[in-house]
Amino acid sequence: MALIVQKFGGTSVANTDRIKNVAKKVAKAFDKGNQMVVVVSAMAGVTDKLLRLAEKTGKGSMQEKRELDVLLATGEQTTASLLAMALISMNYKAVSLLGHQVKLITNSTFGNAKIAEIHTERIQEAINDQHIVIAAGFQGCDSAGNITTLGRGGSDTSAVAIAAALKADVCEIYTDVDGVYTADPNICQKACKMDQISYDEMLNMAGLGAKVLQIRSVEFAKKYNIPVHVRSSFSEEEGTMVINEDSGMENMAVSAITQNKDEARITLKKVPDQPGVAAKIFSPITDAKIVVDMIIQNTRSGGETDLTFTVPKQDYKRAMEIEQKVAEEIGAKEVIGDKNIAKISAVGSGMRNHFGVAAKMFNALAGENINIIMISTSEIRISCVIQEKYTELAVQVLHTAFGLDQEE
Numbered sequence: 001m002a003l004i005v006q007k008f009g010g011t012s013v014a015n016t017d018r019i020k021n022v023a024k025k026v027a028k029a030f031d032k033g034n035q036m037v038v039v040v041s042a043m044a045g046v047t048d049k050l051l052r053l054a055e056k057t058g059k060g061s062m063q064e065k066r067e068l069d070v071l072l073a074t075g076e077q078t079t080a081s082l083l084a085m086a087l088i089s090m091n092y093k094a095v096s097l098l099g100h101q102v103k104l105i106t107n108s109t110f111g112n113a114k115i116a117e118i119h120t121e122r123i124q125e126a127i128n129d130q131h132i133v134i135a136a137g138f139q140g141c142d143s144a145g146n147i148t149t150l151g152r153g154g155s156d157t158s159a160v161a162i163a164a165a166l167k168a169d170v171c172e173i174y175t176d177v178d179g180v181y182t183a184d185p186n187i188c189q190k191a192c193k194m195d196q197i198s199y200d201e202m203l204n205m206a207g208l209g210a211k212v213l214q215i216r217s218v219e220f221a222k223k224y225n226i227p228v229h230v231r232s233s234f235s236e237e238e239g240t241m242v243i244n245e246d247s248g249m250e251n252m253a254v255s256a257i258t259q260n261k262d263e264a265r266i267t268l269k270k271v272p273d274q275p276g277v278a279a280k281i282f283s284p285i286t287d288a289k290i291v292v293d294m295i296i297q298n299t300r301s302g303g304e305t306d307l308t309f310t311v312p313k314q315d316y317k318r319a320m321e322i323e324q325k326v327a328e329e330i331g332a333k334e335v336i337g338d339k340n341i342a343k344i345s346a347v348g349s350g351m352r353n354h355f356g357v358a359a360k361m362f363n364a365l366a367g368e369n370i371n372i373i374m375i376s377t378s379e380i381r382i383s384c385v386i387q388e389k390y391t392e393l394a395v396q397v398l399h400t401a402f403g404l405d406q407e408e
Contacts, residue, residue, distance in 0.1 A: 042075025153214030
């Protein structure tokens with residue numbers, strides 16, 4: 001008998017027929033003697049509808065952010081209760097629990113709360129009483145009892161965190177894809193589904209544009225060593241196991257190629273090359289809560305330097321306005337920007353033990369006359385910023401260059 005936590009995303013529970021299909025999957029696993037906890041998202045499109053209602057009514061203040069969390073949490077509440085009803089109608093004992101009933105305790109950052117602790121007593125009591133527990137994902141409560149939400153994709157985080165707290169044997173993430181691929185199959189037809197991938201590789205892929213798993217959920221899985229099985233709600237096929245890389249994995253130099261078109265580039269030209277200038281450039285960006293990704297500094301002669309960095313495309317306009325003011329204050333010549341870029345990355349734990357990965361990547365791009373604008377590396381990742389129009393070609397070329405193409 002195993003303790004299994006399953007999570008079903010919005011497309012998996014998009015309507016009552018799909019909710020009934022989920023109930024059958026859950027019941028099948030329960031009938032095998034497993035203890036079951038199921039975490040659900042809102043039905044597809046519901047969160048967006050609730051956000052549109054909020055837009056029409058008013059938003060902006062901290063108090064309104066609290067009320068927005070109260071509103072958005074109703075999406076998962078609806079799904080949880082409907083799934084419990086479906087199971088009960090099939091003669092199974094089931095109970096739905098909301099975030100505050102699960103006692104998933106968070107801080108008070110409404111809209112993007114961080115999990116502090118989970119009290120499992122109520123869940124465990126229901127499990128011991130042979131109930132299938134249906135937990136509303138995406139939500140928790142702070143120490144004052146206010147409803148909080150974990151941000152978009154937060155149901156993945158809820159599921160893995162609950163699995164960690166319960167010391168579950170596995171956390172199964174059911175979605176509309178059947179696993180993790182070596183590249184986006186919509187871009188690269190030769191992409192292959194991976195049987196397994198390490199936590200570190202999945203963390204890098206999630207942070208570099210792959211949207212299969214929410215990055216915070218992978219962080220939880222790694223921290224508590226929870227195996228995560230990514231699989232499809234619409235088939236019985238095995239998916240991809242996200243596990244510790246010490247679990248007998250044979251590491252290729254590169255496991256996957258990712259792409260991200262959601263970044264923009266900003267360059268401050270002829271910046272005084274003096275101590276403290278970089279702090280003046282990035283402190284206002286930090287104060288504006290804008291995330292900076294890649295940073296490159298090119299030293300010029302005459303005590304000047306060019307400094308380039310990337311930010312999320314949605315924050316580009318605000319970041320440009322900030323840096324225009326900074327440029328005047330520090331005496332930089334000008335600020336230029338570019339929204340038409342993409343970041344292409346090669347990811348693989350095997351990079352630690354293989355040489356020549358960067359050279360192969362650069363040669364492959366050069367062979368297609370694709371210019372590299374910026375380069376960033378880590379222990380298991382190499383990222384290149386290129387012009388956005390070459391994104392699909394770059395993914396396909398690199399996928400082939402690193403031997404990841406599916407055999408015909």
